[in-house]
Amino acid sequence: MALEDAKSQVDTAFTCPERRGLSYENVFGGAASFLRRSYSKDLTGVDLAVTGVPFDQAVTNRTGTRLGPRAIREASLLQPCDPPYGWGYDPLSELDVVDYGDLAFDYAKTADFPATLRAHIGGILDAGAGSLVLGGDHSITLPILQAHAERFGPLRVIQFDAHSDLWQDDDFDRIDHGTFMYKAVRQGLVDAAHSVQVGIRTVVEDCQGFQVIDAPEVHRTGPEATARRIKEIVGEGPCYLTFDIDALDPAFAPGTGTPVWGGLASWQAAAILRGLAGITLTGGDVVEVSPPFDTTGATAIAAAHVAMDILCLYGWTRRRAG
Template sequence: MTLEMNPHGPLPGDNAFRRESLKGTQWEPTYAGALSFMRRKYTRDLTGVDIAVTGIPFDQATSHRPGTRLGPEGIRKASAENAWGPFWPWNFDPFDTLAVTDYGDCFFDWGRKENFPQRLEDHAAEILASGAEMIALGGDHYITYPLLRAHARKHGPLSLVHFDAHRDVEPDDGGRIDHGTMFNYAVKEGLIDPRASVQIGIRTVFTGERTYGFRIVYADEVHDSSPAAVADIIRQVVGGNKAYLTFDIDCLDPSAAPGTGTPIPGGLTYHQAASIIRRLMGIHFIAMDVVEVSPPYDHAEITSLAAASLVMEYLCLKAAARGARAAPFSE
């Protein structure tokens, strides 16, 4: 595609700031310009917005390698590669159906870690109060806990659809800001219904962990099953509940996602994970996050690109639920 052949009209560039419509895609060079998520408009005005994407640059709950505070920046940068039109294999542009903006990042005092959970919960509440849904770019996995608190306050107890190498229910003495223990709190506070929740791709075990009633689909079960079969398990467990999708990038094998804090061999390929998500039509998802992307440990941006693409899979799923369909090929 050349500038003269661009089918989308004039090329103003910097669409993150200059676009006028919240819908549609305006092509611009992938290697230049302001880097919002998928070149969506940067704005805190949520009028008419269906979904707001926001970054949570927090990595002070990590137990191994840091760097996920740079995750939102890395994901936004990698997303530019796909910000030009229909997304394969859906073969439609979800932004023709959904009004999506980039809300910028959640800001907090890094020297006051103890205040971070409430700050993030308030940040999420600002978005939800507008009627918009949200997608969060992490950040380490602890961020899901304050986000669940904000969403459960609006929607009630949620089903958790959790892709990860770890279950994040390690026992602790309470109150810790830790990316491996927080789903204990989410269960005990009634934020999620564990018997209507599912954890996919798990391949670690910690002494003292409880099942809490979660349906656990270990990595070997995923490898031995088709994506359709795994999706059927998820649908059966969630049923008609409202659901929150959280995707820890270390659910993917380190060969597909090396840029993460606690890589565990034996994980899913991108194709497996995306193929499962594509088959989750009918589940009432109210939010998504993708977490644990650590660009300092990445190679050629492949982890950030996988994370950005997983968000696009989710957006296509949401758009398809509103009637978006693949455009037929012309002869």
């Protein structure tokens, strides 16, 4: 495909015969799959499956993140015409990536949701693909970590966030986006000594063994030094990356449920993510995009770029190993 093909391309999420390659379909038209990848439930030979989890029943403030996956997909349509800037390779041409669609669940049976999501991600991993999840509130990361830990063992986690989500909650039947990481540590899913939280700017009494690079430290030392420190902490073991969009300052990502001032600038986040090339990523997610509070679409655009960079990180190590 080439740029001149734009005049004949439409609905390539359903009509494109190839999984690989750039897309030149008009940004403003057609079916809005993530990065114009093909919608597919067939994971045979797939490297990475992108899936949406439209769940926001565990938030503590503003709702709306159930609409996040749809908004991130639409915002991603700005990107598939060109290789991602600064990476030096084109993951859309080198990897088989599909849009696996959204998780199906009964919204009226909230207690059943975690097991449903865990099985959904487990199915993707069992098929030999990695998972890239579009949220949804941050509580969804706990069942995702459970599915990953079943296959990879305790994970080294890189968490970009304004909040640690480590507030103590020993009622493991509760579903709460502010306590899920505490439960992940308590359940043995996370190798906290080799895990790090980046962009933090709220108080928690016990970091549960996590290393913390708070937002003021990122501002003071810069993104390159931050990326180097993250890589030193996580080392070479299997790693999961979760990116709460409120890690960004509200000036760059206003459309989220619990915004906190003093956060990362979008250029800082981009530089840090690119500086992480080489980590052994098993999967990742971007969460907490709330379109009702995202009047310009800037938050969804930022989230789509984060998701693209997670895709790039996932492919980076594999293209060199292959």
